Ligand SMILES: Nc1ncnc2c1ncn2[C@@H]1O[C@H](COP(=O)(O)OP(=O)(O)O)[C@@H](O)[C@H]1O
């Protein structure tokens with residue numbers, strides 16, 4: 559017999575965790591906040607949680623303990639929080655590239671790549687570089703752009719493994735939700751009904 563529940567719109571509470579990935583400045587933290595505000599998801603910003611746990615800014619953790627230590631902490635906190643349903647997780651720009659994190663996220667939830675063009679990243683990041691230890695030292699915009707292009711060359715192969723690729727510059731959260739819903743209906747729902 560047909561099960562009518564299989565044909566209804568998925569309930570938000572059924573959703574596996576949604577991981578936002580992409581380069582610094584692509585809007586992961588921003589979109590996470592928007593989705594929480596407008597669509598009643600739970601939201602977690604991985605960087606903010608690491609800062610809370612360590613009572614230290616990301617910049618200080620990098621400075622005092624180094625990047626390798628930060629990457630270990632990042633992977634551990636990700637695995638701790640990443641199994642909550644109905645939750646959007648804004649990861650850090652480097653998260654997918656270390657400790658098999660991308661594979662782990664793909665196995666435990668829906669991954670979304672915010673694929674924002676470099677010129678937009680540069681505009682956004684130039685005024686916010688102080689808080690980001692990998693780019694804080696740049697003294698001119700061209701150097702920042704060269705660095706971002708190089709990092710993207712290294713990182714795009716990880717980001718590209720995401721289930722959903724979003725290429726809009728100023729992402730509309732409703733189109734994002736629509737993509738997530740479609741993917742959920744086609745691939746994930748059977749695990750949750
Ligand atoms: N879709 C968007 N529309 C307008 N501004 C955005 C958008 N996404 C990000 N921004 C702005 O760009 C900057 C960087 O965004 P952020 O969410 O911190 O990036 P990430 O977490 O990916 O590094 C912030 O000032 C944010 O307000």
Ligand SMILES: O=C(O)C1=C[C@@H](OP(=O)(O)O)[C@@H](O)[C@H](O)C1
Pocket residue numbers: 580581582583586587605616649650651652653689690691692
């Ligand atoms: O790209 C990176 O390696 C990093 C990105 C940052 O997060 P955002 O992408 O939210 O800026 C933060 O995790 C840290 O500064 C390292």
Ligand SMILES: [Mg+2]
Pocket residue numbers: 586587588605648649650
């Ligand atoms: Mg962020």
